[in-house]
Amino acid sequence: MSEDIKVVTTYQIANVEIADHIGLVQGSTVRSRNVGSDIFAGLKNLVGGELVGYSKLLKTSRDQAYERMIEDAKSKGANAILGFRFQTSTVAQGASEILAYGTAVKIK
Numbered sequence: 001m002s003e004d005i006k007v008v009t010t011y012q013i014a015n016v017e018i019a020d021h022i023g024l025v026q027g028s029t030v031r032s033r034n035v036g037s038d039i040f041a042g043l044k045n046l047v048g049g050e051l052v053g054y055s056k057l058l059k060t061s062r063d064q065a066y067e068r069m070i071e072d073a074k075s076k077g078a079n080a081i082l083g084f085r086f087q088t089s090t091v092a093q094g095a096s097e098i099l100a101y102g103t104a105v106k107i108k
Helices: 035-047 052-075
Strands: 018-032 080-092 095-107
Touching: 018 052, 018 080, 052 080, 052 095
Parallel strands: none
Antiparallel strands: 018 095, 080 095
C-alpha cells in the first residue's frame, strides 16, 4: 500500500537526495451523488449542518484517487511523490472527478 512511498506536499524532502525525477503521477475517480442523498441534503439546507453523506462520499473518493496515484508511482519505479495535490472538477451534473497528482521521484 502507500506505506512504501513517501508522499509530501513540498517539492523537496529535507536531508534527502533525489536520485531521479520520474515525472507526473496521478489517480482519479469520478463519483455521482444518489437521489436519496440529494433529497436529504436539500432538507439539511433548511436547518443547516454537515452533509454527512457527502462528506463520506468525498473521503472515499479522495482515498481511492490517492491509492490510484500511489499505484501509478509504484508502476513507474518511484519511491516518493513530491508536490502532492488534490483537485476536484465537475464532469456532469451531479458527478465530480477527484484527482490526486504529484511528481514521482526516486530518493536515496
